[in-house]
Amino acid sequence: MSTADPGQRSRTVVVALGGNALAPSGERATITNQFRHARLSVAPLVALARDGWRLAIVHGNGPQVGDALVRNELDRDLVEPLPLGVLVAATAGWIGYMLQQSLQNGLVQAGIDRSVITVVTQTLVDGDDPRLEQPTKPIGLALTEEQAEVLIAQGVAVGRDGDGRCRRLAASPVPMGIVEADLVHRLVEDGVVVIAAGGGGPPVVMRDGCLDGCDAVVDKDRVAALLARDLEAEALVILTNVDAVYRRWGTPEAEPIGTLSVAQAERLIADGELDEGGMLPKVEAALEFVRTGGGRAIIAHLESGAAALSGTTGTTIQRSL
DSSP, X not given: OOOOOGGGTTOEEEEEEOGXXXXXXXXXXXXXXXXXXXHHHTHHHHHHHHTTOEEEEEEOOHHXXXXXXXXXXXXXXXXXXXXXXXXXXXXXXXXXXXXHHHHHHHHHHTTOOOOEEEEOOOEEEOTTOGGGXXXXXXXXXXXXXXXXXXXXHTTOOEEEOTTSOEEEEEOOOOEEEETTHHHHHHHHHTTOEEEESGGGOOEEEEETTEEEEOSOOOOHHHHHHHHHHHTTOSXXXXXXXXXXXXXXXXXXXXXXXXXXXXXXXXXXXXXXXXXXXXXXXXXHHHHHHHHTTOSEXXXXXXXXXXXXXXXXXXXXXXXXX
């Protein structure tokens, strides 16, 4: 397939798509259901491609990698369990496959001549990062109290997510860079729609000049911010299951925020209005992109795309108002 118009090279957007988009709470996470959601979730991406944006996509894998760990535990007497870092790479491959196929079909149906490819990229982290020893990232589907008690008795970390649901927790170190960022940059510059850093990318550390994997899950929004910086993107769009950042979230006085300056977003964090298992890492990722030279970052609902970029929905974070 041909690539996008070379005249559009400066219009690059990185879209971070939540893993819950494919496996929403309250529904069985069968492959059939996840393919159905994948086909629905690419609609805003097709709209961006139609508008001429050069596009890179980062997807989450929280529910899927949690399910993979459960399969590990159920089958450990039959086959050797896989470590978490390898499971992140595996989910990046098969979730990328679903999105790649669904997006390619959507582009063809819309008459858009663009190629789509999935690249399993590695995310560099610091081997001395204390977060490697402090599980904080919710993964997997919601647990019943009985299931949580069994896991805790087995020594598995369990906690509450942003919606108050009981979830398994994994270590989540701060990402430092994407090993294959230059390759992704070249593909995007050629007009290819690239799915990269799936599930935040399998985390790796540098030891004696060589890469070595570690068992953790890197936050995909933080990695998307790094990718957006490396691609010199005009915008970072974080699509989630909430339509905006809210003041006083979880209270009767909850109020959506349309725009935030860097200083205002920093104040929200300092005041403790954002939770670690929910909106906090998304706002921190958006801030990181804007602080390091990015134009703007938008946090919006999964169904948004071009509308989020136009500022008609979601929360836009920029240097100043």
